[in-house]
Amino acid sequence: MPDAPVSRPHRRVRVLPRRRPRDEASGAWYPRWYWPGFALPGTLWMLVLFLLPFYVVVSIAFGTVDPVFQSPLPVYEPWWWTGRYLREEWGFATGEFRAVELRTIVYVVLATAICLVIAYAVAYYVARFGGKRKGLFLALLIAPFFISYLMRMLSWVELLQPNGYVNTVLTFLHITPHPINWLAGVPFTVVMGLVYGYIPYMVLPLYGFLDRIDQSQLEAGRDLGASPFRTFIRVTLPLSKPAILASLVIVTLPMFGDYYTNNLLSGSPKTTMFGNLLDNSMEATGQGPEAAVLVLFLVVFLMIPMLYYLRQTAKAQRDQ
Amino acid sequence: MPYATYTTGIGYRRDLIPDEQIRGMSNPYEILWDTKYKGKIGIYDDYREALSMGLLKNGITDLNTGNPKYINEAQRTLTSLINAVNVRTSINGAYLGIPKGTFDIHQAWSGDMVAAWQYTPTQNMKTWQTLGYWFPSNRKGAVFNDTITIPANAQNPVLAHHFLDWMMTYKNAMLNFSWNGYQPPQRKADPTTLTTTKSYYGEPYVFPWMADAVVFEKDFHVGYFEEELTPQVDQLWHNAWQAFNSA
Numbered sequence: 299m300p301d302a303p304v305s306r307p308h309r310r311v312r313v314l315p316r317r318r319p320r321d322e323a324s325g326a327w328y329p330r331w332y333w334p335g336f337a338l339p340g341t342l343w344m345l346v347l348f349l350l351p352f353y354v355v356v357s358i359a360f361g362t363v364d365p366v367f368q369s370p371l372p373v374y375e376p377w378w379w380t381g382r383y384l385r386e387e388w389g390f391a392t393g394e395f396r397a398v399e400l401r402t403i404v405y406v407v408l409a410t411a412i413c414l415v416i417a418y419a420v421a422y423y424v425a426r427f428g429g430k431r432k433g434l435f436l437a438l439l440i441a442p443f444f445i446s447y448l449m450r451m452l453s454w455v456e457l458l459q460p461n462g463y464v465n466t467v468l469t470f471l472h473i474t475p476h477p478i479n480w481l482a483g484v485p486f487t488v489v490m491g492l493v494y495g496y497i498p499y500m501v502l503p504l505y506g507f508l509d510r511i512d513q514s515q516l517e518a519g520r521d522l523g524a525s526p527f528r529t530f531i532r533v534t535l536p537l538s539k540p541a542i543l544a545s546l547v548i549v550t551l552p553m554f555g556d557y558y559t560n561n562l563l564s565g566s567p568k569t570t571m572f573g574n575l576l577d578n579s580m581e582a583t584g585q586g587p588e589a590a591v592l593v594l595f596l597v598v599f600l601m602i603p604m605l606y607y608l609r610q611t612a613k614a615q616r617d618q
Numbered sequence: 619m620p621y622a623t624y625t626t627g628i629g630y631r632r633d634l635i636p637d638e639q640i641r642g643m644s645n646p647y648e649i650l651w652d653t654k655y656k657g658k659i660g661i662y663d664d665y666r667e668a669l670s671m672g673l674l675k676n677g678i679t680d681l682n683t684g685n686p687k688y689i690n691e692a693q694r695t696l697t698s699l700i701n702a703v704n705v706r707t708s709i710n711g712a713y714l715g716i717p718k719g720t721f722d723i724h725q726a727w728s729g730d731m732v733a734a735w736q737y738t739p740t741q742n743m744k745t746w747q748t749l750g751y752w753f754p755s756n757r758k759g760a761v762f763n764d765t766i767t768i769p770a771n772a773q774n775p776v777l778a779h780h781f782l783d784w785m786m787t788y789k790n791a792m793l794n795f796s797w798n799g800y801q802p803p804q805r806k807a808d809p810t811t812l813t814t815t816k817s818y819y820g821e822p823y824v825f826p827w828m829a830d831a832v833v834f835e836k837d838f839h840v841g842y843f844e845e846e847l848t849p850q851v852d853q854l855w856h857n858a859w860q861a862f863n864s865a
Contacts, residue, residue, distance in 0.1 A: 368849060390860065398864040460719055481720065482657035483704050565663070565706035567697075570863050578863060582665060582856050584849055 359383060359590035370586025383587040384594075391595055395575060402572040405485070406553045409492035413500045413549055414542065416493070421504035422534075425511075439505065442498040451562045454491060455481065458563070483566025491563040492553055500545040507541030508534075540614050547607045551600055572596060619766050619782050622729065622800035623833040625841065626667060626760035627753035629712045629726030629734070631719075632827065640752050647675040649723060656703045658722035660715060661696070663707035665859035666844050670760055671725055672696045674842075681760060681842045684851035693858035697865045707863075713737055713799075716749060726751060727762075728831035732824050733799025746825060753830040761833070761841030763803065793818055801833050809834050 357372035360379035364371050373379055391399070424435040442450065457464050458480035465477035480487045511534065519529035557573030576596070579589035628649065630640060635655075640646050650659055650671070661668045670681045672692030683689065699705035708715060712726035717737040731751040738745040753759050766785065768778040784790055791802035796817035801807070801824075809832045812823040824832050847855060 363849070365849070368852075390857075394861055395864050479657045481706075483706060565660070565708050565711075566704060567700050567707070567863050567865050568704065575860060575864060578665075578860060579856075582859075584852055585856055588856075 355590050355593055358586055359594050361587060363584050363586060368584030370590070383591050387588055387591040387595070391592075395572075398570050398572055398575060401570070402554060405489050405492065405569075405571060406550060409489050409496070409553060410546060410550050412489070412493045413497045414546065417497055417500035417504055417545065418538075418542070421501050421508050424505055425508035436505070439498065439501050447495055448558065448562075451491060451495065451559060454494065455562055458487065481563060481565075483564045483568040485569055487563050488560050488569045488571075491559045492556065495556075495559055496549045496553060500549045503545045503548060504538070504541050507538055507544075511537050540611060543607050543610055547603060550603060554600060555596060619786065620763050620803045621766045621785070622764045622798075623803050623837075624727050624729040624762050624764075624800055625753050625831070625833060625837065626670070626725065626727055626762070627751055627830060628723060629716050629721075629731045630723045630750045630752065631716060631748055632750040633748040634722050635750070637750060637827070640750075641755070645675065646752055646754075647671065650675075650705070650725070651699060651702050652723075653702055655722045658720075659699070659703045660706045660708050660711035660721045660724040661699070662711075662725050662727075663709045665855055667725065667760075668696060668707065668862070669693065669855055669858055670842075670844060674759065679758065679842055682845045682847060682851075684848065684854065686854055689854050689858050693862050696862045700862075700865055717745075727800075728753065728833065729798065729800035731799070731828060732801075732831050733797070735821070735825070746821075747827065749825075749828065751828045751831045755830075757834070757837045757840050759841055760844060761837045762844070763838070764800070792823070795823060803835075 353374075354372055357374050357379075358370045360376075360381065360383070361373035362371050362380065363369065420439070424432060424439070428435050456462055459465070460477045460479055464480065465474075468474045469477060478484075515533055515537070516529055519533040520526070524532060555573045555576070557571060557577040560569055560571050560574055561577075572592075576589055576592045579585040579592060628640070628646065630649070635649070640649055643649060649655075650661070652659075661671060666681075669689065669692045672695040673679075673681060673683065673688060676688070676691055676695055678688050678692070680688075696705075706721075708721075708724075711721050711724040713730040713734040714737050715721040716724055716726075716731075717734050718739065728751060731749060734749050735741075735746040738748070766782060768775055768782070772778050785794070788804055788806045791804050792807060794800075795802055795807075796819055801809075801812070812832050813826040813829050815823055817823045
């Protein structure tokens, strides 16, 4: 007789009551939606003030214009989209706009590099050696934000006039025999204008990060025999890489779309930047879809540094 | 309602460029290409105005042309300004830049130059005399008439009409002219007397040395209008302007 099957004892699964997530720090219980709820305002903000307007831009880029008033007519249904403007502008972007695109990249890279060198030095000094005056230095760093970008640029227009103070000082000191026409389409003026305009946006994040670097790590570097310079290169600089990347993103992205710095400080086709082409299309009647397509080109291009930044940030978090 | 009349010519610094020099040229538009004034020459940051200047320099008088050949030639003509004189584009270079010395020569609307005296660094006759305006003596140039319009769906059309009536009175129209330099098409405002009749500010409406800036009714018979372009032609013009800007 075969063995009677061994009756397996019933596995008694104890169904636990659904537990609310526990806040580990305080031991308090919160509903599931509690913490994600904090992201709601930001999510709504992104939806209403970014994604929705961005979709309108896309709809204009793939839309058409009013046959009478020539105003842009967005087409919201993707199945009615036309690629006509995209093809046209792609032709320009890979053709006669290339000089402008290259120039924009060169200007932005130069301006960003100068910004980084100056801003890092300033932020480093304030963070490390600010001492009791740190508050004062911080107030001075924030001071440029009290004056609008436009006003600061207009001030430079006056200072750089042929008979302005800059030329007066330069000729007085015999640095130059004749006044220099700084505003006559000089690339140097445009790049320095970008540096001047955007540098405050770089100093603050750098300062915020450098100020939080643990001093004991720097001391450890010194204790191990590294010189101050070597400690800076091997400890401070690698530690501040996330801040450098973040500040580069903050400064570089708006610089690529900047048009008024060039408009005010040059106005010459010799220094036209991509933002100026965009502005020209925006200002002209019937060019709405073209302008929207140029915006999309710029967004796609700017995704490259943005994605690099996100990748580096994720990598840094994994390494921690 | 017709609001302001004006022409497009060339504004210049009379202390640097004598009137006889520009008026003695066979094609005065060519002064914009004079390398002697390199870095101090400007044109309007306006695709219609700038390209029209290129057309006129090339002898083309149809400022609404849809002929790609003429438009492209005008664009090349403008582009040659970049290397020749390092031209700059601006919208306030005539009334603001010339008095301040930013520009020696700038494409100019007559109204801008009539009002430019208000922007000289010092307010006296000597500095006002440094401002000049040229327009073809045969009056064959770009001529305009800006209007004030009440939209069909205006919320307060009666009030809007009262405003137009108010603006059309001789006194108010001329007061406005004193301030903004743009000549109102008033029957009572005899163009032949505008260089001698005193404005609200106690100076002539138009300084006598800037008589070219006075607009006459006959200008609208011989001058050239910029009219609305078809979308296809407008695209050609815009492309040419973008090509100039990205040169």
